[in-house]
Structure formats: structure tokens, C-alpha cells
Amino acid sequence: MNPQHxxxxxxNVFLFAVYFLTAKFGLTLDAVxxxxxxxxxxxxxxxxxxxxxxxxxxxGILAGAFLVxxxxxxxxxxxxxxxxxxTCEAFAGTFLLxxxxxxxxxxxxxxxxAALVLLAAFASTAVSATLGVSSLWLGxxxxxxxxxxxxxxxxxxxxLGVLIAGSxxxxxxxxxEIYFPRTRNFExxxxxxxxxxxxxxxxxxxxxxxxxxxxxxxxxxxPLIWAGLRFGSRGAVTATLLTSIVTIAATLLGSGPFVRAKxxxxxxxxxxxxxxxxxxxxxxxxxxxxxRRAETGLREAVQRLRHLDEQKSTFIALASHxxxxxxxxxxxxxxxxxxxxxxxxxxxxxxxxxxxxxxIDRIHRMVEDLLDITKIExxxxxxxxxxxxxxxxxxxxxxxFKVQGDAKEIRIEEEIEEGLPEIxxxxxxxxxxxxxxxxxxxxxxxxxxxIRVRAKRAGQWVQIDVEDSGIGIKMADHERIFxxxxxxxxxxxEGEKSTGLGLALVKTIIEAHQGEVMLQxxxxxxxxxxxxxxxxxxxx
Numbered sequence: 001m002n003p004q005h006x007x008x009x010x011x012n013v014f015l016f017a018v019y020f021l022t023a024k025f026g027l028t029l030d031a032v033x034x035x036x037x038x039x040x041x042x043x044x045x046x047x048x049x050x051x052x053x054x055x056x057x058x059x060g061i062l063a064g065a066f067l068v069x070x071x072x073x074x075x076x077x078x079x080x081x082x083x084x085x086x087t088c089e090a091f092a093g094t095f096l097l098x099x100x101x102x103x104x105x106x107x108x109x110x111x112x113x114a115a116l117v118l119l120a121a122f123a124s125t126a127v128s129a130t131l132g133v134s135s136l137w138l139g140x141x142x143x144x145x146x147x148x149x150x151x152x153x154x155x156x157x158x159x160l161g162v163l164i165a166g167s168x169x170x171x172x173x174x175x176x177e178i179y180f181p182r183t184r185n186f187e188x189x190x191x192x193x194x195x196x197x198x199x200x201x202x203x204x205x206x207x208x209x210x211x212x213x214x215x216x217x218x219x220x221x222x223p224l225i226w227a228g229l230r231f232g233s234r235g236a237v238t239a240t241l242l243t244s245i246v247t248i249a250a251t252l253l254g255s256g257p258f259v260r261a262k263x264x265x266x267x268x269x270x271x272x273x274x275x276x277x278x279x280x281x282x283x284x285x286x287x288x289x290x291x292r293r294a295e296t297g298l299r300e301a302v303q304r305l306r307h308l309d310e311q312k313s314t315f316i317a318l319a320s321h322x323x324x325x326x327x328x329x330x331x332x333x334x335x336x337x338x339x340x341x342x343x344x345x346x347x348x349x350x351x352x353x354x355x356x357x358x359x360i361d362r363i364h365r366m367v368e369d370l371l372d373i374t375k376i377e378x379x380x381x382x383x384x385x386x387x388x389x390x391x392x393x394x395x396x397x398x399x400x401f402k403v404q405g406d407a408k409e410i411r412i413e414e415e416i417e418e419g420l421p422e423i424x425x426x427x428x429x430x431x432x433x434x435x436x437x438x439x440x441x442x443x444x445x446x447x448x449x450x451i452r453v454r455a456k457r458a459g460q461w462v463q464i465d466v467e468d469s470g471i472g473i474k475m476a477d478h479e480r481i482f483x484x485x486x487x488x489x490x491x492x493x494e495g496e497k498s499t500g501l502g503l504a505l506v507k508t509i510i511e512a513h514q515g516e517v518m519l520q521x522x523x524x525x526x527x528x529x530x531x532x533x534x535x536x537x538x539x540x
Contacts, residue, residue: 044166081135
């Protein structure tokens with residue numbers, strides 16, 4: 001006999017023994033019609049065994065179900081029918097979970113819990129209940145009048161066996177690991193104490209007769225919710241199994257809110273309650289697990305994106321640095337040609353060389369802006385933040401653009417609030433920001449338009465607005481306008497071509513000052529770019 005066959009035989013014998021013993025125990029608990037017990041762990045054991053270890057374990061299920069029912073008084077043919085029904089139940093549940101649902105036994109996804117509940121606990125258990133009760137009816141063990149109540153008790157027992165025993169085996173056998181972080185050990189100990197305390201409140205007579213106080217049973221949800229939230233699916237199924245054992249034992253002893261005149265009636269109420277509690281706890285644990293995985297995946301994605309962004313910035317910085325030297329050389333040689341020192345040149349040659357010079361200068365500015373952006377992003381540029389008079393800085397910049405504004409007959413006005421506090425900033429960088437904003441305003445404002453530069457205090461900020469009467473910006477472009485290489489269509493307005501990096505540089509510099517950049521604009525109605533810089537907090 002080869003080792004594989006030996007392993008299959010050993011597993012079948014072990015499954016037969018476990019199935020027989022747990023089934024024998026269930027049938028002692030006031031089974032309806034003598035065979036339909038409301039406590040039937042074998043259904044969950046059989047399902048987990050076939051799913052995890054393979055279909056070859058079906059003989060252990062068939063033999064165990066046949067023998068336990070035959071010894072309990074079922075005729076041979078009826079016992080065979082029951083054994084066949086229980087085996088088909090495990091087969092059907094395994095097939096549905098594997099082939100239909102793509103089930104993962106760790107129960108860390110809501111879809112897996114839903115599959116276990118709907119396909120295995122609800123659907124496949126109906127096979128066993130139908131074949132089993134029908135076999136007893138055909139064998140004249142169960143009267144037709146008792147068929148519905150017997151079927152109902154059989155189905156509830158099998159369903160709870162799948163939900164409680166089956167889920168426990170799925171989770172622990174699929175990943176056997178008894179480990180919690182040290183910080184959780186104390187919490188786990190508290191959970192055990194709390195569960196014991198809840199059990200005492202619900203079932204102990206010291207707290208009054210709980211048999212007449214059914215709502216107190218809902219207190220049992222508290223430790224199950226705790227276990228699901230903090231200890232995942234393993235905590236949820238373990239807490240549910242332990243709670244089920246305690247509640248069954250207490251109910252059989254005549255204590256607790258589920259006690260009725262007959263044991264079978266008491267167990268019906270208890271098992272329906274535990275079914276709801278089990279599903280609630282598993283769904284809660286799966287939801288928390290999915291959220292944790294999503295958060296972990298998001299953190300890892302953010303880290304990867306940051307790493308890629310750093311690599312991108314480093315590459316751009318290196319490329320920009322390497323481009324500066326040849327660009328400077330080309331620009332120098334073109335300027336030398338234009339001076340005529342190398343030799344006489346025709347007007348047409350000078351015209352094309354001037355165009356080349358203009359293009360090279362634009363590329364050079366773009367490279368410098370790129371280099372500035374990447375250096376700031378990488379933290380290679382240290383902002384020399386010192387208290388600066390923002391009013392003086394703005395007036396100097398406005399004066400610098402008067403000539404350009406006059407050339408297009410554009411009025412540049414200022415509204416600078418008196419008594420503005422000094423701003424801790426890098427003066428050269430803030431000048432670069434204001435220069436970019438006013439330059440864009442001049443560029444995109446038609447002749448005889450107007451530009452207004454305002455500065456005022458806004459709470460703990462100093463706000464600078466550059467408002468123009470230009471072509472405006474579409475609402476759809478507001479978000480991307482601050483991204484690199486974004487250009488506006490100037491609708492035939494005159495002016496030099498843009499590198500598409502000015503506003504990206506503005507945003508980068510202002511954010512490096514812990515400030516904000518805002519835009520208000522509608523197409524054809526001008527634009528207002530606003531920057532906010534934090535003011536020093538007053539001394540306490």
C-alpha cells in the first residue's frame with residue numbers, strides 16, 4: 001500500500017470517528033422524531049473535511065452517518081438514505097464553494113462569508129434535510145404530519161453546524177497560527193474575562209430569573225463584536241463556538257432566556273439566535289479585515305508612488321543639470337554669430353539665428369524651472385526664510401512690470417493694505433512667484449485691459465491676489481492648471497510662448513512655505529490667482 005492510500009484510509013477512519021461521536025452527542029439532545037437534532041456539528045465537520053482534504057474522504061462521512069442513525073433505531077434502508085443525504089450535503093456544499101464562489105476558507109472577505117452562509121449553510125443543508133426526512137418517512141419512522149417540523153429541526157441543526165463548527169474548522173485548519181502581538185495579549189485576557197462576565201449576567205440565577213427576560217440575550221453580542229473587531233475572523237469564529245457551547249450547556253441545565261417547556265423548543269430559539277450572532281460576527285470581522293488590507297495596500301501604493309516620484313524628480317534634476325551646459329554653449333555661439341565677429345551674415349541668416357536664439361532661451365528657462373521644481377521637491381533647496389516686508393516686495397514687482405503693461409496699454413493697479421505684518425519667507429522665491437503671476441496676467445490680458453494686485457490680512461494669513469481682465473480659464477482646467485507643462489490657448493493674444501512650468505513652480509514654492517494657492521476664474525471673465533502665506537504667531 002503506497003503512502004497516499006494509507007493517508008486516505010487514516011483520514012477516513014479519523015473523520016468517521018469524529019463524525020460518529022459528535023453525531024451521537026447531538027442525537028441525545030431531544031431530537032425531533034428521534035433523528036432531527038437541533039445541534040449537529042457533523043455537518044460543519046464533513047464540509048470542512050471535504051473542502052480542505054479532498055472528496056476522497058466521503059466514505060468516512062457515509063459510514064459515520066449510517067452507523068449512528070442505524071444504532072439510534074433507523075431501519076437499514078432509512079439509515080442508508082440518511083447517510084447518502086449527509087454525504088451529498090457535504091459534496092454539494094464543497095462543490096458550490098469551490099466552483100461557484102471561489103471560496104477562501106480564511107473568511108477574511110465578505111464574499112466568502114456570504115458564500116458560506118448562502119451556498120453551504122442555507123442551500124446544501126436542505127439536501128440532507130430533504131433526503132434524510134424523506135428516508136425516515138418512507139421507512140415509516142416519521143409520519144407525514146410530522147414531516148415539516150422534522151425537516152425544519154433537521155435543517156436548523158445542519159445549518160448551525162456549518163455556520164459554527166464549519167467556520168471554526170475552515171479558519172483554523174486553513175491557517176493554524178496561535179499568535180497575537182504582545183500588546184494584544186492583555187486585551188485577549190480582558191476579552192475572556194468580559195465573556196465570562198457576560199455569561200454570568202445572561203445565565204446565572206444570581207442576577208435574577210433570566211428565563212423571563214429574553215432581551216438580555218442580546219448582551220451576548222458584545223464579546224462577539226469585540227472579538228470580530230480586534231481579532232479578525234479567527235477571533236470571531238472562536239468566540240462564537242465558545243459562546244455556543246456555553247449557551248447550549250446553560251440551556252440544557254434550565255438556565256437562561258432560551259429555556260422553554262421542551263428541550264427541542266429551547267434549542268430552536270437558541271440556535272436561531274446563535275445563527276444570527278454567528279453571521280453578524282463573521283461579516284463584521286471580514287469587513288474589518290478587508291478594510292485593513294485596503295489600508296495596507298493603499299499605504300504600500302503611496303510608498304511606491306513616493307519612491308517613483310523621487311526617482312522621477314532625481315532623473316529630471318540630473319537631466320536638467322546636464323542640459324544646462326550644452327544649452328549655454330549653443331546660446332553663446334549663436335550670440336557670437338549674431339555679433340558678426342566671426343564673419344559677415346545676411347539679414348535672412350540673422351533672422352533664423354534670432355529664432356534659434358529665442359528657442360534656446362525658452363528651453364533654457366524651462367530647464368531652469370524644472371531644476372528649481374525638482375530641487376524643491378527633493379529638499380535640495382533650502383528656503384532662506386527671514387522676516388520680509390511684503391508691501392515693499394510687491395511694489396517693487398509692480399514697478400518692474402509697468403513698462404510691459406504700458407506697451408499693451410494695460411493698467412496695473414495696487415490695493416495693498418496698510419500695517420501688514422512681516423512674512424517669514426525666502427524673498428527671492430516669493431519674488432519669483434509674484435513675477436510669474438503678474439507676467440501671466442500681462443500675457444493673457446488683451447490690450448487696454450487691467451490688472452489689480454491686492455494684499456490683505458486674512459486671519460493667520462497674508463493673502464496676495466493678482467486679478468486680471470483677461471481671457472479667463474475654463475472651470476474644467478482649474479485643477480490641472482498647476483501641473484507641469486499645462487498651457488492655455490491665448491486666442492490670438494500677442495506675447496512670447498510659455499514653458500508651461502510657471503504655475504507649477506508657483507505652487508511648489510508656496511507649498512514649501514506651508515502656504516496655499518487658489519484660483520477663481522470663468523472663461524472670458526478674467527482670472528484671480530491668490531496665494532496665502534502664514535504670518536508668525538503672536539508671542540504668548
